[in-house]
Amino acid sequence: MLDIRLVTGPGRFDTLVLPVRSVEGTDAPASLVPTAVTLPDDLVTEATALVSAAALTGAAGETRLHLRPLATPVRLLMLGVGDGDETGWRAAGAALVRALAEETSVTVALPADAPPEAVRGLAEGALLASYRFRLTDAGSSPALAELEVAVDEPGRYDAALDTGRTTARMTCFARDLTNMPSSVKNPEWFADQVAGLAADLPEVDLRVWQPDELAEAGFGGILAVGGGSAKGPRLVELGWHPAGATTHVVLVGKGITFDTGGISIKPLSGMKLMRKDMAGAAAVVAATLGAAALRLPVRITALAPLAENMVSGSAFRPGDVIHHYGGLTSESTNSDAEGRLVLADALAYAVDRLAPDVLVDLATLTGANSIALGTRTAAMYTENDELAEALVATAAEAGERSWRMPLVGDYVEYLGSDLADFYSAPNRGAGSVVAALYLREFTGDLRDRWVHFDMSAPAWSSDAKAELAKGATGWGVRGLLRWLATLG
Structure with missing residues (x-):
């Protein structure tokens, strides 16, 4: 992983990054930002002229590389x-590593007035x-291995950098x-990876x-879904329980390690990316481990019902009629x-045995939401206005x-069935809403403190853009940790 560290001065450098800030809501041109470390006057004069000559806007993520073969630094990135x-x-950090992927080490001169959040955003964007x-x-990997952030008071930014590093790592x-x-x-492999970390x-x-x-405990949904595979199902129960914590959050994530569709088999086009069908489980265990690494003062239990x-x-x-926990x-x-069947078991277990204050589940449950919300936005379902507002706001910040x-x-x-308490998936439209209503039936007296995220579309990116790499996005980890x- 890219090594990011704070330094008090750029010293001798080959590649220097200077921030350019836009002036929102005005017609004023973008401006070079005064940096926390002292730079040579001739370099500042040259960089200021470049901003004007290149008509830079200062928009987040805008880059312009200037070569200076007979000077130091040799490369100047605006x-x-x-x-x-x-x-x-965050956008700037992502753009920086893409623009300078062929370099091995670069220095960013942080603005003199930059808050700690700037370092967190820069670190997360660059690392992700x-x-x-x-x-x-085989294949190309970024050469960039070292990113120095030049500041005047490293101690002011240490905690923000650590948080950014941990969030990106998880x-x-x-x-x-x-x-x-x-x-x-x-399922066994997934559990082993969690155990290792x-x-x-x-x-x-x-x-x-x-x-x-x-x-023995009656987890009929997990066993039914996993029953067709030679690889047996698992339930990962991961806990971070710091002393003195007064709030207990249970996070539940759908963990289908591959989904053929079962007897209702998918077409090939719908099956090729079904390795991603455990992205919800990945997010909740990673967020819990991140909370432990950051020593957040909140009790968390992550449940990852895993089946193939x-x-x-x-x-x-x-x-078939399935008897749930x-x-x-x-x-x-x-x-x-199948995902709702394993989630139903885990939700019912959380209510019965764990007594949380808040219950949140993440699942690549349906594809229906992408039609309305696109590929970068998850659908949220809850009856609790306060929880909804907090989770939407903190996720957006992240x-x-x-x-x-x-x-x-x-x-x-x-949901009414002649044979059982519920149909698992009635074919009557409103698929994402009905799936959420089905899950709600297993939340018992926590239904007013339960939140469901249907996050199939934003769990995967078809291309590398901003802080996203092509493939899995890790959606949910950043937002959960922030919340x-x-x-x-």
């Missing part, structure tokens, strides 16, 4: 930071944009989990429920609507968008 807030610096996932050594961990091909990734963090508890334990939905003689069928039953109407959708009461009747930090 970098737009918008109005200088965290969002602008420089992420690569490959299972071969987001990249979630990306790694999600990107891994399912020839390697199965959790072992490095004190005061983190981990329990991995084995298939026989799931059967395969086609075989032991696969569950449309029409806690006693409620579902009539399966479509084996490709660079992750969500939009609250309605829980339409009239649609509850769609959890407000609960202490």
